[in-house]
Amino acid sequence: MTLTEADPRADPRPIEVQTVRTSRARGGNRIPRWLFKTFSPIGLVVLWQVLSSTGVLAPDTLAAPLTVLRTAATMWADGQLPDAVLTSVGRVLFGLVIGAVAAVLLATVAGLFRRGEDIVDAPMQALRTIPVIGLIPLLIIWFGIGEQPKVALISLAVMFPLYMNIYGGIRNADAGLVEAARTLGLGWFGQVRHVILPSALPNALVGLRYALGSAWLALVFGETINATSGIGYLMNNAREFFQTDVIVVCLVLYAVLGLIGDLIVRTLERGLLSWRPAFSGR
Secondary structure (H helix, E strand, O other), rough: OHHHHHHHHHHOOOOOOOOOOOHHHHHOOOOOHHHHHHHHEEEEEEEHOOOOOOOOOOOOOOOHHHHHHHHHHHHHHHOOHHHHHHHHHHHHHHHHHHHHHHHHHHHHHHHOOHOOOOHHHHHHHHHHHOHHHHHHHHHHHHHHOOOHHHHHHHHHHHHHHHHHHHHHHHHHHHHHHHHHHHHHHOHHHHHHHHHHHHHHHHHHHHHHHEEEEHHHHHHHHOOOOOOOOOHHHHHHHHHHHHHHHHHHHHHHHHHHHHHHHHHHHHHHHHHHHHOOOOOOOO
């Protein structure tokens, strides 16, 4: 028996190397994710146009997408849409700032102090169960029919979900991390600044996303209070004259503005929570 036959390591032939690709690498040749994300809405619009063109959807039931586009272009050219968007966005921003400031202050007091929880949390838990829309009659009595009740309604709609998430984030801070900070010599303010508030930040951003959705929902109802401008005002007028194309334009505007707000919060999440690893799906 020769040495080559006895010892496989002496085989002069080169060893075949196989490249192993992970499942993520193998997925590189698949259909891009953005294509899936855009396929569903585009498919719905195409189906909508087909149903309108074939007469299944009557114009007085739901205007066709092409009609909606022409109406939107006309309304934008004559200045109706820009004025309405600026007015509605201004109301939402104003109400969002007031509601967010109130929520942060109340949640911080209730979350950091036991006595603050005793004083603040019970009324907040009771009030949040009241439908905000049901407060419209009282807001009209208190503030009249101007801008104040609209902004107050948006502020209330923003305050409760933001309060709940910030308060929950503070109270769910890891007690082990707080104890470690205390052991390392951090004082109470240092623990709040470096441990408790950063731990509550993910919940606060989730609450902000909910609050933005609630703000736009409250705006729809708020702009029914003797409004003379805004997206809701245009939609209410269109309802009186059965203008489904104008109604759809306003609904699309609400959706686009809501998505822009959500995108801004998601961008904040990527920047402010870059230190926190998170599961991104399989």
